[in-house]
Amino acid sequence: MLALNGDEAVAYAVKQSNVDVIAAFPITPQTIIVEKLSEYVANGELKAYYACAESEHSAISMIVGASAAGARTFTATSANGLALMHEILYIVSSLRLPVVMAIVNRALSGPINIHTDHGDSMAERDACWIQIYCEDAQEAYDTVIQAFRIGENHKVLLPVMVMLDGFLISHTTQNVDVLEDEKVSNFVKHRIPAEIEVFGKKVPLTLNPENEVPLTFGPLDLWDYYFEHKRQQEDAMEKSREVIRKVHDEYAKISGRSYGNGFIETYNMDSAEYAFICLSSTAGTVKSLIDKLISKGDDKLGLVRIRTFRPFPYEELPKALEGVKGVAVLDRSGAFGAMGGPVYNEVRSALYDSDVHPFINGYIYGLGGRDMTMEMLKSIYDDLVETVKSGKPKRKIEFVGVRE
């Protein structure tokens, strides 16, 4: 057990995961990750090459070159840094490079702000990266280790983003149960590149000139093949579901820790008539509210925390919400002009074809790091109960904790 904040927990996991190349550019609140990694490399504790890029765009571009060459790679960023990487994120996934990146969630400019919300990673939800949102430092540690196994699986070959809330998790120290180095190393092993068949020969999918056939990465790809390649990415996303689950379960065996089924985690859903759905650290506050309500004799509120947002758990959600009358979806990012935030939209879409049709209210909260208190959550609960009792769907997004 070590006292680590979220950023340190991520760096510690990277140190143990046999990474070959790290390239990054510092940005608050991700900075502790790159500082710790620099320290580990300087001390010889981490035998990797760590490049200080001159921008996030170059950091992720370096990672593309390194990963295509066959290396295991890691980078981390936040907010504007992620937005600067945007162009290359799509190239990473289309080249099928199993890059792992930690995103310390921070509000996007403008106006400039350094505190948490999910606007940065939500803006990349269609970049074909697996996205896993963590509730605390322990989960961030565990998930980074799992991420290498998920992305590098030959059925998947997709990049993985691991999200943790800026400051609330990144800079908050908690007890983190770290595994022994050897245990992690045995779990993640070393990257074994996939092979493809070229001219009847099996060739590792890398830039290595020692391969029997030299490969071309990133050719021009027009209307006659582009669509098939995009279709393959969708196929890989679907196939990743099984791998995410298996890696999660296998990791649970060596660590004793699990997060629901790897996709969603439920809390007090057996007796729940009302449910909150949220991501990340807010789940902790929701759990506290549920405990408080139970202590006062109300056990009707439960929580479904979405851990894996991409691929979206559209099959798991209706099952988890069976028998629930009302659902409050909490979005920590806006979607201007859309009918609610991204989580709200995905949840409603997932339920449409199912037999589970509770009232669903959407609440946008916590932008730019605005606190989400127990009192605010309680008022959302009251509002949800009111909606169900009235029998009239709201069809309107509520903004929580904002001066109107």
Place this chain on the structure above:
Amino acid sequence: MSWINLRELAKKRSLFTSGHRLCAGCAAGIIGRLVMHSVPDPKHVVVVHATGCWEVAGTIFPYTAWAVPWIHNAFENAAATASGVELAFKALKDKGVVKKVPDIIVFGGDGGTVDIGLQSLSGAIERGHNFLYVLYDNNAYMNTGIQRSGATPRYAWTTTSQVGKVIPGKLEARKPIANIIAAHGNAYVATASPAYWRDLMEKARKGIEYKGPAFIHAISPCCRGWRFPPNMTIRVAKLAVETCAFPLWEYDPETREYKLSPPSLAIAKNPKLKKPIEEYLKLQGRFAHLFKPEKREDLIARIQEDVDKEWNQLLELCGIT
């Protein structure tokens, strides 16, 4: 240099093979083949390409003209991509996965190098990665249809520096990219022209063998964009040197010295050999408005002044006064 033997070279398999879709008369393909022929070990080289006309002409899925491992990432990040390739092979060599770190050669046009990719290139050079970056400078964004770049010379017509009643083409001088890279202090830098193929190959080999970043600025006349017939490419590339519009030189990071290469040194020693810039301009349709409907002596004189100033500055850098 003994390793350049024309008879032997003619037998060598080109690593950038036929079947690509570069235009007839394109200098990029000539530069590319010369550079690839300069690779000491064709089995240990990786090529990184910035987006550009050569990148799209060299590949189209499922075909490739590249007989070596090749990667294209995006427009502005070829140097960063090459940095990552280098680090990966270092790491994989340390771990015994590969036997040696390959030579890494980057190709980028003036758009991807002088403009949108300058930050990425500068960062990579500052970090000191071991690669040879070859800028094939065709003086504009040719892939998208001849738009002005930071490398477009003054008064050249492009589709975004149009010639009109008010404005006679691009009003600004080009960016001195090779000097900018040399100013980093730690890179081998050279300029080259496909008209002087032996000089280009020697510089490419030097750049590959230099332990650290190397940069070659090669002039790459573009018959489509500069408006000359495809059989004139080498003549234009030669005139660029003979008029001192594009002098040939090297920068040695060890001694921090600039040195003129033989074709330009000959002009420095005998200034009578320096041809007037007009000879270079009049071959190219992009400068046609300097000659028709009436000859614009004032504008030609201004270009000559640019050339002379840059040439004199270079002579000073080379210690020739």
